[in-house]
Amino acid sequence: MNKISIIIPVLNEVSNIKSLLSYLIENSSKTNISEIIVVDGGSFDGTKKVVDYFATKYDAYVQLITSKKGRAKQMNNGAKYATGNILYFLHADSFPPKNFDNYILNEIKKGNNAGCFRMQFDSSHWWLKLAGWFTQFNWRACRGGDQSLFITKSLFYKIGGYDESYTIYEDNDLISKLYKHKQFVVIQEWLVTSSRRYKTNGMWKLQYHYCTIHIKKWLGADAQTLNKYYLKHIILKKS
Template sequence: MISIIIPVLNEAETIEELLHHLIDNASLENITEIIVVDGGSTDGTQDLVINLGLNVRLISSQKGRAKQMNTGAKASKGTILYFLHADSFPPNRYDAFIIQEYHKNNLAGCFRLRFDNDHWWLRLASWLTQFSWRACRGGDQSQFITKDLFNDIGGFDESYIIYEDNILINELFARKEFVVINKEIRTSARLYERHGVWKLQYHFWTIYVKKWFGASADDLLSYYKKHIA
């Protein structure tokens, strides 16, 4: 039933562990396919995926997570799409939890989050993700959505190089089609560790507020490149 779609760009450090994790923590009868969508990696990510010997599809796309995820969705065969960042590891039996929500007629949603860092702010931010608040959502929590609903929305907005996850989530909240599964997905805090927790959190809040006040996709990208990229 589930097509897992993972956009990657130079993820040789994590992709092997993630793919093994996905296979080891699911009932494979529920997984139609795992699709890795590469945006032009230069660190050997593609070779790692090919040489693992796993039943994983590797396809190429133009660079950009929205474009890569849309490409993966178009190539997918599953009833449910599950979009996952390459440094995020879903809980054991993640497939069963997603299918349970599908059978409850919950057509889209995510898992709650746990960062792999014990900084008190990141622990608090992780704890808050159990609640169905729009401000607590983001792509690191992963995203499941039925293929029919995804196509009805029109997929990810490719004009957004960053914030593309949030644009889709906004549409799902507007349709009242979002549920939080109260199981933890473990995600990397590597960006916080690189920039510093408070500095990065400030910039993320600024991007959120800028979008709230009508900033364009280009404005958000310009800010991101200046302060984070």
């Protein structure tokens, strides 16, 4: 029987993790979900306390594990603890559609072993609405980690999991591998993600830096170069 392990990497996400965990539990079926694994990279804001509460309340259904900081490392560690044969990687500020588990399992039954949902931001800004509109298309350029990712465990390990040399761009790197294997589908249901980083950094400034990172990668920049640029130009403060 196909079952999903949800893996959520976190670092100081106290403002999001409670509402996300509540939402996931209320809008999916335990019949379909093996466990929800929250992988903490060293939070000091109360995130772990919130997850501990859910872990106690829901027993083994919600789990907290610790890891070295870095989303790639955290997600790989989460995969090691997963008992489901389908991995579902989700950012702490992204909310999948109701009954997301059924949508994912339906795609698996069709033979689609990896994919995401189309995405919209929690903002009415025309640019973000346009960016969200493009995510309905199954084009490599329209992908990103905020859209979440489901993948069979066997395929995940076949392509090597997340490359831990990346501290940013790890989602894009793995998704690129999936496109090369022609293993990707976009589920035409809306996931809602936060626009907080655009609010913190400024709409056009952040978009410019994101485009620059993609161009640098296309020109051959390594993971260290991308991370150095990101840390220099993008404000990481949560909101």
